[in-house]
Amino acid sequence: MRSSDVHVVLTPSWYPDRSRPHNGSFFRDQARMLQRGGMRVGVIALEPVSFWQARRELTADVEEGIVVVRGTVPTIPKGALPGDRMAARAVAARAVRLYEETIRSLPEPSGSGGAQAAPDVVHAHSVFTGIHVGRYAAEHWGAGLAITEHRPSSTDRSVHGWRYRALRRDLRHAGGRAVVSTPFAEALRDYWRLGEWRSIALPVNDDVFDVSRPADQDRQGDNARALTVCHVSHLGRNKRPEETIRAVARLARADLAAGREPTRLLLVGGEDHEIEALRELARAEGIEQTSTFTGRVPHDEVSGLMAASDVFVLASEVEAGGTVLAEAQALGLACVATPTWAGRFMVEPETGLVLPAEAQADDDALVAALTEALTQVTDAIRAGGYCPETIRARARRRFGEETFVKACRELYEQACGEISGSAGSTQ
Template sequence: MVRSRTDRPAVMHVLVVPSWYPTTEVPLNGIYFAEQARCLQAHGMTVGVVYPEQQSLRRATVGALRRKHFQTAWTTDHGVPTLRRYGWNVWWRVPPGLRCRVRSAVRLARRYVDRRGVPDVIHAQSARWAGAAAARMSNALGVPYVLTEHFSGFQRGGVWAWRRPLVDRGLRRASGLAAVSAALKEALATRKDIASGDVAIHPNPVRASFFTRPPEGRPSRPPFRFVTIARLNSRKNIGGLIEALAQAFEGSNDVVLTVVGDGPQRAALEAQARRLNVADRVDFRGQQRRAGVRAALREAHAFVLPSRHETFGVVLVEAMATGLPVVATRCGGPEDIVTKETGMLVPPAAPTALAQALCTIRTRWGGYDAECIRAHAVDRYGPEPFVRRTQSFYRCARAA
């Protein structure tokens, strides 16, 4: 039986619907959504998550199929009550598959309400499919929904034509719209019936209590260590960074690069490092959990994000929270984050400009104030400003 909304507690109750989310097999996928939900909960809100998980069939081992066979289960992922349906990507690249996922999310929401009551607001994370699901949940439960967009496909034309009606439905019907960067906001404003003034900018937060400056200080130099943290695919352009490293410090062994992350291009990137004679100066560490990411940041002297497209750049803020100066490309989100006091911006896919920036950061490294860099990150992207923005977002939606 659905609990009456008149019986709900005074504490605001939010149901989060993420378009992607951590799984057993891919624990960092959408980790920031889980951390945001936990942050809101830690600041006194009642928060829950529903997620119709759809694993890639490439991971469909016998053991995985025994663990995940389209069953529904409650968990406390990342300390937040979460209702999941464990499924597989049987036909997600065609319209019926996406509609099936939306229906599954709505069914989960009804089961969620039976146990935890009707939420005050639904928060869809991205319009890729969660927006349409939230719109249907809103109709079914009689509560408003808001949508925060994170998907870089809006900037690079990556929304497939057959998805657009579902995507646009989620965007148009929301009681509140936000994007994580100014560039993404303007990309959304090019869509029909959405004006720039209708979209707020709500950047992602950083776990300021976790990503801190190294208590023992930075390691001594040489070597000077750059670090990058990224999925190893073409969009992140790690190949351009390796080329820039070889160009900037040819024949020098006192500058090294740590690469944290994995992906389809790893073997090709390792081959590139050998071809450019920098294999002994590029440390591929693979995918790391959060503690490993923090350790890599604390061991480094500067951070680099050479992406072709970024909607925001959470790793930039995490690096800055540990006191690192950063080098990033003007590819969308970083323009909102990086200032001359915190690092440098260069054009995307421009190895020579990136090489020059690496040299400059190394030369001027002593002139960057690590405490000021951290303060910049925490003051703008810490938990407190994030919670204030989000609570205001929800209140406006409820009042609409």
């Protein structure tokens, strides 16, 4: 299967829009990567919501050459009764028609095989409700069906419930199944009992690898500049920003005791009320003057802020894929991460440290483990280790667009092979 021959429609369970530009922005990035890789790409993004939040309206936009149909799917609270699948398929039927109408209204792209050519493969993202929408679309078009799971919570629902059974009914027809980290793949294999899942690392836009960094030689020797530890997130409790602040404060005090410039802290993201509480904690820990809180910033400015740092910390309690860990490495930052699925998959010995399992025991254990890991990493940087260009080169091989598009093409070949090798049952 050549990329230029493929027409793929993504069915993510959430997707950015004008009012929520950061909501699933990585799905939009991935769609554009596939497009740059030579594929024809469309998106049908139907978000599951409660019945009273659902709206009948569907919209269709053309965004940088990608047709995006948006809408909502009304769902049963907690899957207490059957009906989610039927509702998703009903909305999917209207969304597919709107997608086809929009495609027909576009000028025929040269060499595309015709603007009205049906998709070859449907790629669902997250089972609820992406797999229901994707299964309907794949049936309608006679296309292959692939799925990538992103949410750790997808394994929380009871295997005896209505929702699990409905999802598994459609999931078993996905010829290609992928997930964003190897430990997560093992969990899904055991949970769904449908065989193996392949791991496809969350990718990074190629232009991130070209973002300039400060000179690295000034990180070494007796007159080395102060190092900066960075964290980027919405600063919710799952990311443990409080423990990160406490650990950096301990590190800064140790730096001062050793006669060095204290390590600095950069926190990117968060709302005003979250930032104020964290700023107060930094003040109490004595690092207010060496800490920077940016608040929410435009997506395209984040890379520049991160690139001016030396170490990235992701102390999440739960993390499935960890796109931000890939972005940090693409910018040349050494990483320190908790032993989540993402941490264990994304961070290798040559690119950083993963904390031991005991670090997740309680808050104090996490602070102690973070402090120790940050001390090791910053000492290694001052000694010439964790070379940014070496980290970036490894990141490009693992997380670059070419690697991602190749992995998706193999997934789509598997999905299309499954549909052609069977009767494509719609039962």
